[in-house]
Each structure stands twice: as structure tokens, then as C-alpha cells.
Amino acid sequence: MTLQISWQKAPIYPALIKGPAVGAIDGRLLVAGGMSYPWREVEYGFGAPILQDADAMQDGTEPIGEWNPLPPIPIGPGWTSGAAVAGGLAVVGGRRRAVGNLATADVWFLDVQSGATDWEKLPDRPSPAMVPTTFAQGDQLYTAFGTDWHPHEHATGDPNIYRMDVRRRSGWEIAAQFPGEARWMCGMGICKGKLYVIGGHDIPIGGVVDPRPHNAFRLFGDTERHGDRVSHVAFGENWECDLATGSWRELPRPPRAYVADAFTVEDRWIVLTGGQTWVVSPEGEDVLIVGHVPDLDLVCLSHEVWAYDTQEQTWSALDPLPYGIASHRVAVWKDRVFLVGNETRDSIRSNTFGTVFAGRIRTD
Numbered sequence: 001m002t003l004q005i006s007w008q009k010a011p012i013y014p015a016l017i018k019g020p021a022v023g024a025i026d027g028r029l030l031v032a033g034g035m036s037y038p039w040r041e042v043e044y045g046f047g048a049p050i051l052q053d054a055d056a057m058q059d060g061t062e063p064i065g066e067w068n069p070l071p072p073i074p075i076g077p078g079w080t081s082g083a084a085v086a087g088g089l090a091v092v093g094g095r096r097r098a099v100g101n102l103a104t105a106d107v108w109f110l111d112v113q114s115g116a117t118d119w120e121k122l123p124d125r126p127s128p129a130m131v132p133t134t135f136a137q138g139d140q141l142y143t144a145f146g147t148d149w150h151p152h153e154h155a156t157g158d159p160n161i162y163r164m165d166v167r168r169r170s171g172w173e174i175a176a177q178f179p180g181e182a183r184w185m186c187g188m189g190i191c192k193g194k195l196y197v198i199g200g201h202d203i204p205i206g207g208v209v210d211p212r213p214h215n216a217f218r219l220f221g222d223t224e225r226h227g228d229r230v231s232h233v234a235f236g237e238n239w240e241c242d243l244a245t246g247s248w249r250e251l252p253r254p255p256r257a258y259v260a261d262a263f264t265v266e267d268r269w270i271v272l273t274g275g276q277t278w279v280v281s282p283e284g285e286d287v288l289i290v291g292h293v294p295d296l297d298l299v300c301l302s303h304e305v306w307a308y309d310t311q312e313q314t315w316s317a318l319d320p321l322p323y324g325i326a327s328h329r330v331a332v333w334k335d336r337v338f339l340v341g342n343e344t345r346d347s348i349r350s351n352t353f354g355t356v357f358a359g360r361i362r363t364d
Contacts, residue, residue, distance in 0.1 A: 001268075004363070005360065006319060007305075007319060007320075007359045008357070009357060011062060011064060012355065012356055013355070014067045015036050016352035016353055016354050017341045017352055017354055018328070018351070018352045019080060021089065022082065022331045022338070023082060025087060025112045026112060028112070029048050030047045030089045030110070032044075032073060032089060033073060033091050034079070034080060035352065037350040037352050043073045043075065044069065044070070046067040046069055048065050048067045050064055050065075050336060063338075064338075071110065071117055074108070075096065077093065077096065077104060077106060079095045081094075082134055083134050083141060084331060087113030090108070090122070091107070092143050093106070093129045102128065103128040103130040103150075108122070109122050122164070123172060125143055125162065128146075130146055130148070132146035133184070133187070135189060139168070141163070141165075143161075154205050155182035155184050155202045156184075157182050161174070161175050176195060176241045176248075177246075178241075179248050180237065180239055183199075186235070186258075187199055187260055187261055188262060192267055194242055194310065196240055196241075196262075198238050198258055198262060198270065199234070199235050199258030199275075201259045202233055202235075203233075207230055208232075214253050215234060215235050216234040217232060235257060236257035236258075238252070254306070256304070259275045259326075260277065261273075261329060262330075270307065270310065271308075273328075274326055276288065290345070298345070299344060301345075303323055303324040322357060327342065328341040328342055335362070336359065338356065338358055339357040340355070341353075341354070
């Protein structure tokens with residue numbers, strides 16, 4: 001069996017945005033929070049209907065309808081995460097300048113299926129985090145990792161992967177404990193009872209002390225002060241956890257060092273789209289994938305799409321995105337997948353753009 005995803009541009013989001021929360025519920029694409037232009041955390045969000053025309057991805061018609069505002073989140077989270085779960089959209093963690101540029105543990109829930117017009121405050125995530133990795137399986141909401149943001153942009157160091165049954169409002173429990181190095185902005189997903197953690201990056205305090213050739217690295221910008229010490233690490237790693245036993249193993253290295261969210265297809269594939277992705281040679285040399293979008297006048301990051309087949313334990317390159325995208329979030333609805341938000345190399349627009357891509361998933 002093979003996996004294919006065809007991509008097209010969708011109507012752009014009503015704001016320049018990166019790091020929002022995204023989900024698809026009852027045929028609607030919902031987006032909330034994130035960092036916008038001008039540079040600030042936002043409390044607003046928008047929803048758009050997913051058009052049901054079976055030929056929409058083939059004949060050039062739009063894959064989504066008009067964007068309409070959602071109820072505002074009481075306190076806007078920047079650099080957040082989220083997922084569609086239990087009939088609503090959950091928004092988990094983020095950054096808040098009003099409390100000293102610190103990461104937050106807030107969890108907000110908009111119960112779409114019940115017709116709620118206000119956000120409900122769910123139990124705080126057990127540890128605060130900006131850009132945690134968050135996804136859902138059924139009514140279970142999972143979240144892990146993230147960064148403290150201030151006073152230094154490093155991983156929280158919390159190895160726990162947390163889980164909550166949102167429909168039952170069960171509170172958080174520890175689903176697993178990650179044995180690898182601390183990281184943030186990694187891909188996660190579950191296939192057939194196995195949880196996968198792929199890639200991610202970190203900026204450790206004092207720099208990277210044990211560089212490994214399968215990872216990607218950057219030096220401190222001030223080499224006169226810090227010498228040739230490594231400040232950033234992007235992980236070219238793929239970890240698997242058997243949730244029934246709690247046992248972990250590191251799988252063969254993936255073809256890239258990924259810094260991107262993931263989504264799953266048919267309980268078999270883990271897919272990563274774009275992101276701050278690095279090519280790492282066997283000799284340990286690394287190159288960040290970048291591109292240029294002339295009609296939008298912006299420099300972007302990776303446009304690559306990769307899939308890991310958990311049955312065959314193989315990686316394959318899928319059709320690329322229309323242009324590079326990073327710090328976006330993912331929502332899946334039936335055989336559709338949507339990517340929303342973008343972090344670009346464009347300081348005039350606060351390094352943000354309202355990119356929306358729609359993909360049609362096919363397996364045969």
C-alpha cells in the first residue's frame with residue numbers, strides 16, 4: 001500500500017499568523033491564538049467550512065469557504081498548540097508577554113458540538129510550555145515538551161508525555177516518559193498503540209555539550225565571545241514507545257533533522273510537512289532548507305513532505321508543498337489535511353504569513 005497527498009493553496013487566513021492552534025470539527029476548519037503581525041499574542045480566531053465537493057481538489061475550486069470569527073480566548077496565547085478533540089478545539093500552552101514573557105500552562109476548550117459560545121478553562125497542563133507538541137487520538141488529548149522561552153529559549157526539561165480524556169474531563173495523567181534529550185517543536189503521533197517522537201530542536205543553556213553527527217547544529221552568533229561552541233541542535237531522530245509497556249527504542253535515523261508537527265494517516269503513516277528542516281550528510285555536515293516565493297516576496301523554509309511507514313519502517317518523500325512553510329499547525333478531516341500559518345524570513349511582516357494549504361490524502 002502506498003500513500004499520496006496532493007496539495008493546493010487555499011484562501012489565506014484573515015491574519016498573518018504563526019504558531020496557532022488548529023483543528024477540524026464537524027466539517028469546519030478552526031484556528032485560534034498564535035503570534036501575528038504586528039508582533040503580538042492574539043486572542044482571536046477564525047473558522048471556515050470545509051467544502052465537500054469530491055472534485056474540489058482536482059478542478060481548481062476552493063477547498064474551504066469564507067472565514068468567520070470565533071469567540072475570543074479570554075487571554076490570548078502566542079506560540080501555542082492545539083488539536084480537535086471530543087467535539088471541540090483545545091488550545092494548549094503558549095507564551096504571554098503580560099506575565100513577563102513566560103510560558104503558560106493554560107488549556108482552553110471551545111466545545112463546538114455542544115454549541116458553546118465561550119471558551120472553557122480545562123485543567124492546566126502539568127508544566128508550562130511555549131510551543132508544546134499537542135495532538136489528539138479520539139477523546140484523548142496528548143501534550144509534551146515545549147520551551148520555557150524566558151529567560152532562555154531552551155526546552156523545559158520535562159520528559160513526561162501527558163494525556164487527558166477531554167470528554168470525561170479526567171485531568172492529566174502521564175502516558176509515557178521520554179528517554180531522549182530535551183527538545184521542542186518535534187513531531188508526535190500514535191499508530192497501532194505505538195507513540196512516535198520525531199525530530200525537534202533545542203537551544204541548551206551553555207550550548208550543546210555532546211554534538212552527534214546525525215543531528216544538525218548552529219554556532220553562537222557571537223563567536224568572539226563564545227568561540228566555536230554550538231548553540232542550537234536539531235535532532236535527526238525517530239523514537240518509538242509501546243504505550244502498553246512503556247518501553248522505548250530509537251529507530252533508524254530519518255532522512256532529515258525535522259523541526260515540525262506531524263499527523264497520522266490510517267493508523268500507519270506519520271507525516272511531516274515543511275518546517276525548519278535540515279539535510280544532514282553522513283559526514284555530519286548540515287544545510288537548512290530554504291526557498292524563495294517571488295509572487296509573495298518572502299523567503300520561506302522547507303517545502304518538503306516526508307512520510308514514515310510504521311509497518312514497513314521506511315521513509316518516503318511525498319509531493320512537495322506549493323512553497324515552504326514553518327511554525328504552522330495541522331488539522332485532518334476525513335481524507336483532507338490542512339496546514340495553517342507560516343514563519344518566514346520577513347521581519348517587515350513580523351516573520352509571519354497567513355498561509356493555508358489543503359491536501360487530499362489517497363492510499364492504494
